[in-house]
Amino acid sequence: MIHLERITKQYGDVTVLDQLSFSLKPGDIHGLLGLNGAGKSTLIKLLNGTVEPTSGELSIDGKPIWLTPAEAIRHGIITVSQEVDDALYLDLPVYENVLPWQTVKWIRPQRLKERAQRVLSRVGLEVDPTIPAGEYPLSVKQRLLIARALESDAKYLLLDEPTAALSETEADALLELLQKLATEGVGIVLVTHRSNELTRVTSTSTFLRDGRVVYDGPYQSLSSEAVQTFLSGTTFDAVLEKAVPENEIFLSAQLPLPLFQSDISIEAYRGEVLGIGGLTGSGKTELMEALFGLSGIRQSITIEGKEHVIKEPADAVRLGFALVPEERRRHGLFLDETIERNVIAVAGKTDDVSDVLKSLRVRYANVKQPVSELSGGNQQKVVFSKWLLDDRDIYLLDEPTKGIDIAAKQDVYERVIALAKQGKTVLFTSSERHELERVANRIVWLDRGQIVEKGGV
Amino acid sequence: MAQLVVKERKRISGHIGQYGTLLAILGLIAVFTVTNNQFLTYANFSDIIKSVSIVSLLALGVTFSLIVGGFDLSVGSTASLATIGAAATLVLHRQELLVALLIPLALGILVGLLNALVTIKFRLPDLLATLAIMYVINGIQLTYTKGFSIYDNMPIEGGTAPGRFIPSFLFIGQGTIGPIPFVALLMLVFFIGAHLFLTYTRTGREFYYIGSNAEAARRSGIAVNRIKLYAYVLSGLFAAIGGIILASRIGTGQVSAGAPLLMDAVAAAYIGYAVFGTGRPNVIGTLIGAILIGILLNGLTMWDVPYYAQDIVKGTILIGALGLSYIQKKQRT
Numbered sequence: 001m002i003h004l005e006r007i008t009k010q011y012g013d014v015t016v017l018d019q020l021s022f023s024l025k026p027g028d029i030h031g032l033l034g035l036n037g038a039g040k041s042t043l044i045k046l047l048n049g050t051v052e053p054t055s056g057e058l059s060i061d062g063k064p065i066w067l068t069p070a071e072a073i074r075h076g077i078i079t080v081s082q083e084v085d086d087a088l089y090l091d092l093p094v095y096e097n098v099l100p101w102q103t104v105k106w107i108r109p110q111r112l113k114e115r116a117q118r119v120l121s122r123v124g125l126e127v128d129p130t131i132p133a134g135e136y137p138l139s140v141k142q143r144l145l146i147a148r149a150l151e152s153d154a155k156y157l158l159l160d161e162p163t164a165a166l167s168e169t170e171a172d173a174l175l176e177l178l179q180k181l182a183t184e185g186v187g188i189v190l191v192t193h194r195s196n197e198l199t200r201v202t203s204t205s206t207f208l209r210d211g212r213v214v215y216d217g218p219y220q221s222l223s224s225e226a227v228q229t230f231l232s233g234t235t236f237d238a239v240l241e242k243a244v245p246e247n248e249i250f251l252s253a254q255l256p257l258p259l260f261q262s263d264i265s266i267e268a269y270r271g272e273v274l275g276i277g278g279l280t281g282s283g284k285t286e287l288m289e290a291l292f293g294l295s296g297i298r299q300s301i302t303i304e305g306k307e308h309v310i311k312e313p314a315d316a317v318r319l320g321f322a323l324v325p326e327e328r329r330r331h332g333l334f335l336d337e338t339i340e341r342n343v344i345a346v347a348g349k350t351d352d353v354s355d356v357l358k359s360l361r362v363r364y365a366n367v368k369q370p371v372s373e374l375s376g377g378n379q380q381k382v383v384f385s386k387w388l389l390d391d392r393d394i395y396l397l398d399e400p401t402k403g404i405d406i407a408a409k410q411d412v413y414e415r416v417i418a419l420a421k422q423g424k425t426v427l428f429t430s431s432e433r434h435e436l437e438r439v440a441n442r443i444v445w446l447d448r449g450q451i452v453e454k455g456g457v
Numbered sequence: 458m459a460q461l462v463v464k465e466r467k468r469i470s471g472h473i474g475q476y477g478t479l480l481a482i483l484g485l486i487a488v489f490t491v492t493n494n495q496f497l498t499y500a501n502f503s504d505i506i507k508s509v510s511i512v513s514l515l516a517l518g519v520t521f522s523l524i525v526g527g528f529d530l531s532v533g534s535t536a537s538l539a540t541i542g543a544a545a546t547l548v549l550h551r552q553e554l555l556v557a558l559l560i561p562l563a564l565g566i567l568v569g570l571l572n573a574l575v576t577i578k579f580r581l582p583d584l585l586a587t588l589a590i591m592y593v594i595n596g597i598q599l600t601y602t603k604g605f606s607i608y609d610n611m612p613i614e615g616g617t618a619p620g621r622f623i624p625s626f627l628f629i630g631q632g633t634i635g636p637i638p639f640v641a642l643l644m645l646v647f648f649i650g651a652h653l654f655l656t657y658t659r660t661g662r663e664f665y666y667i668g669s670n671a672e673a674a675r676r677s678g679i680a681v682n683r684i685k686l687y688a689y690v691l692s693g694l695f696a697a698i699g700g701i702i703l704a705s706r707i708g709t710g711q712v713s714a715g716a717p718l719l720m721d722a723v724a725a726a727y728i729g730y731a732v733f734g735t736g737r738p739n740v741i742g743t744l745i746g747a748i749l750i751g752i753l754l755n756g757l758t759m760w761d762v763p764y765y766a767q768d769i770v771k772g773t774i775l776i777g778a779l780g781l782s783y784i785q786k787k788q789r790t
Contacts, residue, residue: 317678334669345677348659
């Protein structure tokens with residue numbers, strides 16, 4: 001058992017964790033909840049030795065210990081981070097990825113492959129171990145990391161939002177695997193925002209708010225109001241008043257999607273939020289990218305009855321499109337620039353930067369601070385802000401609420417509806433139907449690059 | 458949250474970098490002044506400024522390429538080409554000032570376009586592609602001159618060369634306005650202009666956006682390829698200006714005269730990363746870097762350190778500057 005006793009962590013004057021006590025037992029799946037900035041990541045970093053506590057005591061099986069990253073691994077504490085690509089050797093074959101190099105003495109490919117195959121089957125993967133890891137999707141890469149953890153005799157697994165970017169079936173499979181590992185005696189910390197997952201697999205959960213533990217106990221006995229209260233101190237209104245779209249079609253397009261060898265035709269109105277639903281890999285992102293000139297082929301698009309050709313993003317921007325990409329770090333942010341420089345990247349003017357940030361309730365200290373210092377949800381809002389400073393007609397929001405907490409989601413929903421009320425057209429993608437139902441006027445549901453369902457809300 | 462600690466550390470190391478560079482300059486001046494009574498003289502400082510102006514312009518070009526996330530290694534050979542171009546125009550073809558300036562400038566732009574072609578259109582890695590171009594350009598200027606320098610009254614077929622280095626051309630590298638060398642003013646104008654452009658104009662900031670995240674820049678509607686092309690053309694252009702000043706300063710067209718400047722220019726640009734503690738390429742930092750290297754090389758020459766041994770010092774400085782910039786980069790992320 002890992003136990004933290006009254007741990008405080010301060011950075012300068014800022015207290016990130018305040019007298020926090022926490023226990024992780026073998027065989028438990030321990031849910032960890034909190035809004036962005038509540039201290040979840042710091043807690044994970046304390047457990048894996050990358051952050052030292054300012055005061056308090058950490059013990060493993062009753063023995064006090066000072067954890068360093070190497071020491072943590074020696075005790076079998078393994079982290080599966082959100083950024084799986086950073087932890088893998090993408091251009092090396094799978095078997096070299098799953099076998100921790102510390103345990104390999106001589107490189108005998110055949111033996112290594114066999115050994116890899118054994119651990120791959122333990123995590124339920126049937127993949128060719130000789131193919132480079134980078135060629136597999138995220139869901140497989142995560143399992144490769146878990147396989148690697150098992151190979152180094154993991155006793156404790158720390159998973160930071162492992163399901164955020166997975167489809168429902170992939171997430172289900174991962175949770176099943178975690179349950180299996182728990183029965184084998186592995187203690188697991190699971191950070192997630194999804195309540196169904198917490199209900200299904202966790203044996204106990206800890207809620208953090210402003211660096212303090214506000215609840216410690218089974219998740220299943222909590223009402224959804226209680227969950228919201230523990231997370232944010234308040235509850236959110238369930239119903240948002242939607243915008244009323246105009247009658248005439250504003251945007252229409254027949255878009256070939258080369259990846260699926262399919263065509264999608266869509267139309268949208270001014271003042272409308274069009275929800276585009278579908279699981280990961282259903283073509284949502286490809287549809288958004290096609291509209292924004294990222295599909296690699298010319299797309300023709302009709303706006304107010306006039307036909308335009310879009311072949312690169314600059315064309316789309318000229319026509320009044322804005323894209324908030326799904327992968328905000330890779331495609332949306334200038335990580336080594338300041339918040340301000342990120343926000344003005346499109347519009348070029350600095351006058352209203354703080355107003356726009358305020359309208360999305362971004363939490364920041366100073367517009368001149370590096371955007372990399374913000375939490376994920378606030379980074380997402382900065383990417384959104386970039387397009388709000390400028391007057392756009394059509395907003396393409398690709399999974400804008402992915403990986404952000406409910407308070408931040410609420411801010412995004414409100415801003416999206418406000419945009420529609422200003423007469424903008426918003427295309428909003430999500431894999432969660434209830435989310436689309438909250439914001440969208442109409443929903444289309446995609447599967448394998450085709451519209452499989454159309455309807456109002 | 459951990460970033461707060463890093464930020465603290467970054468600020469401290471930033472200050473070391475910032476004051477470190479300036480302290481290094483002052484320290485060098487002090488040491489050289491004490492050890493050599495010829496060092497702190499007007500004549501010597503005017504010498505330093507003249508050589509700094511050439512290196513700094515090449516470094517300015519390199520800086521532009523670094524800002525967009527590229528790397529121009531061809532600036533040294535571009536300067537050589539411009540030197541030969543200017544000399545040949547004056548001496549072999551007996552042209553006037555304007556032509557003697559336009560030809561090398563056009564050559565510089567051409568090299569820039571060539572670099573843009575191989576890096577943007579053919580998508581070759583910048584470092585290797587511009588290294589290859591460096592060899593091609595160096596070969597071209599050697600082939601054109603058959604390896605001989607171009608100078609006044611040089612023997613050519615059927616007599617001596619018709620033209621000469623005219624005074625107006627020589628003024629660029631040798632003239633003064635009041636007590637101030639003309640090249641110093643030229644250098645200041647270019648650096649201030651570049652700094653204002655990169656800091657205060659929309660297009661200038663786009664250079665930095667591309668260097669920060671080219672894909673995000675593309676998705677913000679920035680014409681990434683066009684800006685990268687500008688960067689390489691500007692790099693070629695500044696290298697050519699450096700080459701013109703070089704020709705004017707020595708009054709002959711020496712073959713491969715720009716080659717040894719590459720190392721100095723790259724080192725100056727990388728020292729520039731550290732100057733303001735930002736860990737990123739910036740124009741003013743580059744200027745300070747070039748001044749540091751200029752003073753150091755001048756002082757070493759006064760100590761009678763032979764030019765070949767100076768390479769050891771230069772290489773070591775480059776390693777130090779690279780080390781510092783990578784440490785800062787690491788702390789930032």
